[in-house]
Amino acid sequence: MGAPGRGRHNAGVKITALSDPHPGPSSYRLAWVGAAEDGHPVATAYLRVFTAEGAEHRTEVEVSVHPAEQRRGAGTALLAEATAAARGLGRRTMVAGPVDAGSPGEAFLSARGLRPVLALTYARLALEDAEVAAALAEPHPGYRLLSWEGTVPDELAATFARSRRAMDDMPMDEADVGAETWDVERVRSIAAAVARRGDILCTVAAVDDADGTIVGFSELVVPGAGTGDAQHYGTGVLPGHRGHGLARWMKAAAIRHTRVNHPQVTGLRTDTADSNVAMRRINDALGYRPTHRSILFQLDLGRA
Numbered sequence: 001m002g003a004p005g006r007g008r009h010n011a012g013v014k015i016t017a018l019s020d021p022h023p024g025p026s027s028y029r030l031a032w033v034g035a036a037e038d039g040h041p042v043a044t045a046y047l048r049v050f051t052a053e054g055a056e057h058r059t060e061v062e063v064s065v066h067p068a069e070q071r072r073g074a075g076t077a078l079l080a081e082a083t084a085a086a087r088g089l090g091r092r093t094m095v096a097g098p099v100d101a102g103s104p105g106e107a108f109l110s111a112r113g114l115r116p117v118l119a120l121t122y123a124r125l126a127l128e129d130a131e132v133a134a135a136l137a138e139p140h141p142g143y144r145l146l147s148w149e150g151t152v153p154d155e156l157a158a159t160f161a162r163s164r165r166a167m168d169d170m171p172m173d174e175a176d177v178g179a180e181t182w183d184v185e186r187v188r189s190i191a192a193a194v195a196r197r198g199d200i201l202c203t204v205a206a207v208d209d210a211d212g213t214i215v216g217f218s219e220l221v222v223p224g225a226g227t228g229d230a231q232h233y234g235t236g237v238l239p240g241h242r243g244h245g246l247a248r249w250m251k252a253a254a255i256r257h258t259r260v261n262h263p264q265v266t267g268l269r270t271d272t273a274d275s276n277v278a279m280r281r282i283n284d285a286l287g288y289r290p291t292h293r294s295i296l297f298q299l300d301l302g303r304a
Contacts (some may be wrong), residue, residue: 005265013043015077016033016035017030022225023051026180027050027052031044031184034077034078042068043065043075044063044067045061045063047294052186053180056091058094059081059089061095069107082094083299086151087302091299092300092301094301096109096296096298098295099293100294101295115300119275119295120268120274121280121293122270122294123288125270125283130286132252132255134303136252140245142208143219143241145249147203150201157187159213159214160205160217163205163213163216170236170276171273175296176300188211199222201233202258204251204254206237206250216241216246217236221233222265227266228265229265230267230268231270233282235247247279252286291300
């Protein structure tokens with residue numbers, strides 16, 4: 001974050017606005033720091049402003065208050081700042097979370113007018129217990145799998161970017177997400193962002209043998225240290241190629257890839273909308289076990 005803006009007081013909290021000196025290709029961030037009367041920072045708020053085509057109507061807020069300073073108005077004041085900024089930018093929605101079901105975060109957002117729009121189930125697969133041989137052995141005539149780590153190879157970049165449309169109709173319940181536009185620059189920028197923080201982006205893709213195009217993908221991120229748990233980023237299949245078991249096949253291949261190439265990774269974590277019954281069934285069949293539930297909240301700001 002860049003140089004601070006002018007501070008002001010709100011509900012007993014001195015709020016200082018910061019600017020993002022390094023905006024990304026699909027979003028930028030605004031930030032605020034809340035300080036007590038003695039100048040000690042007690043809370044922060046970040047507002048992600050999306051700029052990618054198809055996402056210009058939405059923002060995403062994150063408010064964090066030091067545990068010792070909670071229930072003193074700092075979080076409320078910073079949320080109000082972020083809300084005003086989102087409205088000032090003409091945005092239609094502001095989402096927050098997801099936050100754990102039953103947590104203080106859920107109570108905080110509900111009390112301030114945000115409404116729950118999406119329920120998510122988090123699950124983990126213990127790699128030492130994973131059995132994927134049967135899923136990998138199932139025939140998928142007319143299709144083959146490819147995999148890579150890091151940035152998509154140049155010769156696959158265009159068709160991989162087009163395959164991202166597979167996520168356009170992912171169940172999102174009442175969340176005002178919209179269909180985003182994907183291009184080669186954006187998929188490369190995401191891979192670059194993962195690499196900059198020292199992690200490893202792993203991708204498995206399903207290819208249609210008829211024309212050589214990518215028709216589905218499954219992504220996960222391995223921690224840079226190569227230990228602990230990896231995190232699934234997304235799995236999707238283009239509508240015309242669904243019903244062939246490609247999602248399960250790709251996810252099983254991603255599990256095998258992780259176990260073979262990153263043997264010190266102990267588990268894979270994923271989160272899935274409760275309404276995404278098809279993907280939850282795949283996770284259950286592959287041995288993922290639920291760990292907890294969370295809720296995404298949204299504030300409707302008016303038409304963009």
